[in-house]
Amino acid sequence: MRKFDERPPRKLFTNPLLMFAYPDIFVLLIFNGTYYAVMYGVTASLSVIFADVYPHLTEAELGLCFLPMGGGMMVGTWISGKLADSYYRKTRDDIIRQARSNSESYIDINALERGPTFPIEKARLRILPLIIFVYTVSVIGYGWALESRAVIAVPLILQIFSEFVSGTCAAQIDVLPSLLQLAWQLSQC
Numbered sequence: 001m002r003k004f005d006e007r008p009p010r011k012l013f014t015n016p017l018l019m020f021a022y023p024d025i026f027v028l029l030i031f032n033g034t035y036y037a038v039m040y041g042v043t044a045s046l047s048v049i050f051a052d053v054y055p056h057l058t059e060a061e062l063g064l065c066f067l068p069m070g071g072g073m074m075v076g077t078w079i080s081g082k083l084a085d086s087y088y089r090k091t092r093d094d095i096i097r098q099a100r101s102n103s104e105s106y107i108d109i110n111a112l113e114r115g116p117t118f119p120i121e122k123a124r125l126r127i128l129p130l131i132i133f134v135y136t137v138s139v140i141g142y143g144w145a146l147e148s149r150a151v152i153a154v155p156l157i158l159q160i161f162s163e164f165v166s167g168t169c170a171a172q173i174d175v176l177p178s179l180l181q182l183a184w185q186l187s188q189c
Contacts, residue, residue, distance in 0.1 A: 024121045068156045072163030091123035138162035
């Protein structure tokens with residue numbers, strides 16, 4: 001039993017700059033950093049821009065305009081997670097089917113899935129082009145809707161779609177789990 005005056009064992013230091021040695025993580029950090037820069041810009045300017053474009057809104061109604069972002073994040077996380085998982089399963093099943101056709105002996109599926117030849121980046125990042133497309137169209141449409149003073153429902157709906165971007169976290173977890181928290185925080189700066 002440990003005494004109260006004893007120090008806990010030291011944790012090993014992992015150099016956080018090592019994540020930049022992985023090109024796939026670096027691309028995800030750039031993508032997430034760009035996403036968060038735009039998202040924080042939209043969030044910080046939302047009440048000022050909406051008060052200017054829609055002067056009939058009260059302070060309480062302006063506050064309610066932040067809710068579609070939160071709802072979009074919740075729904076977007078669920079949808080992009082389901083899509084990323086289905087793409088992962090499809091890639092895994094293709095690899096397993098290919099390995100079974102090339103071999104007549106028993107194949108350990110867990111070893112194949114966790115082995116160095118499994119294309120984890122391909123499995124997790126197949127959803128990225130779809131996410132980038134939806135995000136880009138949503139942000140451009142959001143800016144256009146505010147510039148043209150469209151009905152308030154248009155920019156609010158586009159806010160929902162612009163928050164579907166959270167599917168890239170699974171790739172960072174799979175590729176570099178020990179530095180995930182640091183990588184995620186770094187991309188938000």
